[in-house]
Every structure is written in structure tokens, then in C-alpha cells.
Amino acid sequence: MNHWLMKSEPDAFSVDDLKRKGVEPWDGVRNYQARNFMRDGMRIGDKVFFYHSNCAEPGIVGIAEVATDAYPDPGQFNPKGKYFDAASTRDNPRWVLVDVKFVKKLKRTITLKELQAQPSLAEMALVRKGNRLSVMPITAQEWSAILALE
DNA sequence: GCCAACGTTGGC
DNA sequence: GCCAACGTTGGC
Numbered sequence: 001m002n003h004w005l006m007k008s009e010p011d012a013f014s015v016d017d018l019k020r021k022g023v024e025p026w027d028g029v030r031n032y033q034a035r036n037f038m039r040d041g042m043r044i045g046d047k048v049f050f051y052h053s054n055c056a057e058p059g060i061v062g063i064a065e066v067a068t069d070a071y072p073d074p075g076q077f078n079p080k081g082k083y084f085d086a087a088s089t090r091d092n093p094r095w096v097l098v099d100v101k102f103v104k105k106l107k108r109t110i111t112l113k114e115l116q117a118q119p120s121l122a123e124m125a126l127v128r129k130g131n132r133l134s135v136m137p138i139t140a141q142e143w144s145a146i147l148a149l150e
Numbered sequence: 151g152c153c154a155a156c157g158t159t160g161g162c
Numbered sequence: 163g164c165c166a167a168c169g170t171t172g173g174c
Contacts, residue, residue, distance in 0.1 A: 009172090031157075054172045112173080130155035132171045 002041055003138040005049040005060070005126060006100070015050045015062035018102045023067050026097045027075050028083050034135035039070040039096050041137060048100060049138065049146065051126070052109070059111035060146065067101040110149050120145045 006026065008014065018024055029035055043066065050062040072093035075083030088094035116127045125136045138146075 007172090033157095058173070130172095132156055134171085 002043065002046045003048075003140060003143040004037070004042065004046060004066075005051055005136050005138050006064075007051045007053040007134040009054045010052045011055070014052065015102075015105055018050065018062070018064060018100065019105065021102070023099050023101045025073075026100050027073050029073070029097060029135060030083065030085075030095060031132075031134060034133060035096060037135045037137060038098050042066045042070065042098055044069065047103070047143070049143075053134075057109055057111055059109040059113075059115070060106065061109050062105040063103040064100045065103055066098050068099040070096040070098050073097040106150050108150065110146060114149060115146065118145065118149070 013024070026038070029038065046066040048064040048066060049060045050064050051060050052058055072090075073083065073095040075081050076085040076088045076093060076095045077090060078084055079086075083095075085094055112127070115121050115124070121127060121142055124138065124142055125131050125133055
């Protein structure tokens with residue numbers, strides 16, 4: 001099983017939103033690297049850290065799991081939507097997503113600051129300066145080290 | 151709100 | 163194929 005971290009801006013979609021909905025399509029990813037992780041790396045049942053970005057206290061706030069295989073993101077076909085991509089066709093869709101299922105909220109936010117302070121987590125893309133990847137793999141060791149901080 | 155870092159686009 | 167310009171991300 002693989003482990004992942006997915007970022008969301010809580011103003012747009014928070015861990016509480018996921019808790020309320022139960023399952024949600026992770027739409028709007030428009031970055032090839034992130035797409036490739038969802039398409040090629042994710043399997044149903046993989047565990048996901050839910051991360052709040054671009055907010056007062058950025059950090060990991062919950063756990064989710066991958067609920068579907070990757071499938072085409074419908075937003076790319078909607079000319080009126082903000083995720084429309086004129087270069088993508090139904091025969092050959094450019095963007096995919098997976099559904100993500102709520103597992104639990106952490107007891108507290110494990111902040112970015114704490115993660116940056118852990119020597120064992122220094123290799124994570126998340127803590128590297130300027131990183132903008134919104135979907136990234138986490139090693140099993142990193143997963144355990146992060147959970148131990150809770 | 152600022153701005154550094156990054157990915158993408160498009161002219162050449 | 164290079165690279166400048168541009169738009170976006172995301173911490174602060």
C-alpha cells in the first residue's frame with residue numbers, strides 16, 4: 001500500500017467538509033506530476049494525509065483514503081467551469097481524479113512548522129522551499145514518523 | 151497583501 | 163529547443 005499527502009485550501013474544501021460529505025471527487029488538479037501520481041500510483045485503500053494549505057496554520061489535519069481508481073475529471077469538459085481545458089477531449093482526457101473517503105480527523109493539527117523541524121522528514125517534498133506539488137507520495141517511514149507526532 | 155518559487159506557454 | 167513572460171501556489 002502506498003501513502004500520500006494531498007493539499008487543499010480550507011476556504012475551498014476543508015477536512016470538515018470531507019467529514020460531512022464522506023466521499024468527494026478530488027477535482028481540479030491541473031498539474032501533470034500530481035495527475036500522474038493519482039493515475040499511476042494510487043490504489044483503492046491507499047492512505048492519505050489531508051493537508052490544509054494557504055491558511056493561518058498550514059499543516060496536516062486528517063486522514064483519508066483513496067476510494068476509486070483514477071477516472072476523467074468531468075470539469076475539464078465544462079466550458080463554463082473554471083477547470084475547463086479546451087485541449088482535452090472525451091476520447092483522450094488530459095486530467096483525471098480519484099474519489100477520496102474520510103477516515104478521521106487528527107486530534108490536532110500537525111503544523112508545517114513541526115514537520116519542518118523533524119530531521120527524519122527533511123526529504124519530503126512538502127517541507128522543501130518553494131514546493132507547490134498538491135499531491136505527493138509519502139514513504140511508510142515518513143507516515144509513521146508523522147503519526148507519532150500527533 | 152507581498153513575493154519567491156515554480157510550471158506552462160508561446161515566440162523565435 | 164531555448165528562454166522570457168506570464169499565471170499560480172502557498173508561506174509568511
